[in-house]
Amino acid sequence: MPDAANPRDVAVRRAIHRQAASIVAAVAPFGIVFGASAADSGLSVLQAIGFSTLVFGGSSQFAAVEILGDGGSVASAAIAGLLLNVRSLAFGVVLAPALTGAIWQRAAMSQLMIDESTAVATAQDELRWRRYGYLVAGMGVFVVWNATTVGGHLLFSGAGDLITDLGLDAAGPAAFLALLWPRLRDHRQLRTAVVGGIVAVLLVPLTPPGVPILAAMIGVLAGRPGVPADRGDAS
Numbered sequence: 001m002p003d004a005a006n007p008r009d010v011a012v013r014r015a016i017h018r019q020a021a022s023i024v025a026a027v028a029p030f031g032i033v034f035g036a037s038a039a040d041s042g043l044s045v046l047q048a049i050g051f052s053t054l055v056f057g058g059s060s061q062f063a064a065v066e067i068l069g070d071g072g073s074v075a076s077a078a079i080a081g082l083l084l085n086v087r088s089l090a091f092g093v094v095l096a097p098a099l100t101g102a103i104w105q106r107a108a109m110s111q112l113m114i115d116e117s118t119a120v121a122t123a124q125d126e127l128r129w130r131r132y133g134y135l136v137a138g139m140g141v142f143v144v145w146n147a148t149t150v151g152g153h154l155l156f157s158g159a160g161d162l163i164t165d166l167g168l169d170a171a172g173p174a175a176f177l178a179l180l181w182p183r184l185r186d187h188r189q190l191r192t193a194v195v196g197g198i199v200a201v202l203l204v205p206l207t208p209p210g211v212p213i214l215a216a217m218i219g220v221l222a223g224r225p226g227v228p229a230d231r232g233d234a235s
């Protein structure tokens with residue numbers, strides 16, 4: 001467990017808090033947009049809150065609300081959400097060593113298995129800090145996402161492309177890039193990022209939403225341990 005009296009632990013904890021805060025701030029505009037979109041699609045504020053509390057997956061929530069708003073079936077909305085969130089299985093595999101405990105504890109923590117909590121967790125080197133970063137970021141996003149969902153539903157219904165017009169849609173990608181950038185110094189992780197990015201970009205215009213993200217996991221093959229970190233190592 002982190003030691004409140006240990007200067008190194010204090011420094012690491014503060015760094016995690018800064019990372020989590022940047023991620024939480026980045027998702028707030030999207031929570032507002034979701035709340036407004038839910039209202040425009042005919043969902044009540046309680047239904048919107050139910051989405052953000054029980055589903056708690058931004059991309060799947062947006063996809064489901066869009067499908068329902070266009071007159072699609074609940075089954076179609078659920079399938080789209082499941083497809084977009086299959087990537088969480090990979091997150092679980094990566095974070096399983098850090099998220100230990102009783103079955104009910106792991107089940108509760110799995111509700112926070114989102115891109116943001118995973119990003120902060122995997123930016124840490126030690127398992128104890130991975131767990132801490134995961135919980136801090138996950139709970140922070142959960143609270144803010146639900147609060148902004150309510151705010152968006154009540155105050156910004158019919159606002160249209162307000163977030164895009166203000167340029168706030170760039171906040172999320174910028175926060176993730178800030179967490180990703182230091183990891184690119186490692187050659188294997190750089191290859192993984194480049195290959196995954198290329199695969200996703202190529203598939204975006206050709207496949208349904210969610211498929212490019214899943215296919216981008218092919219990038220891990222480029223960074224597998226069997227691939228030399230540098231061609232110069234093979235001398």
